Amino acid sequence: MPQTPTPADLQKSAAEHGGGRTTVERGRTALAVGVIEKIAGMAAREVSGIHALGSGFSRTFGAVRDRVPGGKSSIGRGIKAEVGEKQTAIDIALVVEYGVVIPRLAAEVRENIIEAVERMTGLEVVEVNIAVNDVHLPDEPDEPEEEEEISSSGRRPRVQ
Numbered sequence: 825m826p827q828t829p830t831p832a833d834l835q836k837s838a839a840e841h842g843g844g845r846t847t848v849e850r851g852r853t854a855l856a857v858g859v860i861e862k863i864a865g866m867a868a869r870e871v872s873g874i875h876a877l878g879s880g881f882s883r884t885f886g887a888v889r890d891r892v893p894g895g896k897s898s899i900g901r902g903i904k905a906e907v908g909e910k911q912t913a914i915d916i917a918l919v920v921e922y923g924v925v926i927p928r929l930a931a932e933v934r935e936n937i938i939e940a941v942e943r944m945t946g947l948e949v950v951e952v953n954i955a956v957n958d959v960h961l962p963d964e965p966d967e968p969e970e971e972e973e974i975s976s977s978g979r980r981p982r983v984q
Contacts, residue, residue: 855945857907861900864914864952867940868903871932873924875960877902878917908983912947919958930954950983
């Protein structure tokens with residue numbers, strides 16, 4: 825009885841005969857930076873101990889921008905992403921709740937973001953940089969969330 829060929833055997837055979845195209849090679853999927861930022865924002869908010877994303881000043885400025893029609897969604901605020909064809913790098917600014925262990929929280933946020941972005945986009949997350957900009961005390965009033973302005977001028981690209 826002849827042996828049934830495996831998918832690898834069929835692909836090898838097709839490549840030898842010039843027909844090695846797969847559906848992956850028949851087109852390109854481009855992901856906007858905002859898509860990565862929103863996924864990372866949602867993943868970060870799933871971790872207990874985060875009060876807000878972004879810095880205090882930028883969150884205050886964002887309250888004004890939220891009132892302007894066509895303003896940016898608050899989901900991706902406090903997050904900046906660089907997106908390449910195969911990789912992405914993410915910077916996130918956080919305000920944490922008083923009492924949380926910051927290194928543990930940062931590790932959980934990093935792990936959650938990497939898992940969500942890689943699963944949903946197929947991109948390799950090369951780094952997740954976390955900046956803790958403030959600690960929210962129990963008696964402080966809440967401020968609206970906003971995007972952290974992170975400059976990337978003068979830096980070499982981190983992704984391919």
